[in-house]
Amino acid sequence: MSHVLSRIVETFPLSLSDTGDSVEQRIKSLEHRRASLTQELSALEALVKTLSRGSLKYQSAKERIVQIQNELRVLKGRLGLVKKNQNLGDFLIQIFKERLTNAEWDGVVAEARRRCDLQGRVSP
Structure with a gap:
């Protein structure tokens, strides 16, 4: 089975x-x-x-x-x-990833991680 x-x-x-x-x-x-x-x-x-x-x-x-x-x-x-x-987020990610250079995409990902980390520290 x-x-x-x-x-x-x-x-x-x-x-x-x-x-x-x-x-x-x-x-x-x-x-x-x-x-x-x-x-x-x-x-x-x-x-x-x-x-x-x-x-x-x-x-x-x-x-x-x-x-x-x-x-x-x-x-x-x-x-x-x-x-x-x-969902909309998946499509936005796909569009941005296609339009940005690798360096620009890496910068966006780093910024998103930074924001996520900040939010994680603020919330209980």
């Missing part, structure tokens, strides 16, 4: 920088995979109703249903992470 989940995690990395894909592309990919799994799950559930409980086909179909349900749970989490990280 854990090998199925690890295969899913490898298929859908968390970080956008790992794949180079845009957020919209990742969302579209995850939603497409979810739709295909949902369709397969529906077909398998209908098939299970027609099979006798003790048969090998019945057991195989039930095992695949459990695998699909687990994969759908992971995809739901991934989709939530991708959508959650898609």
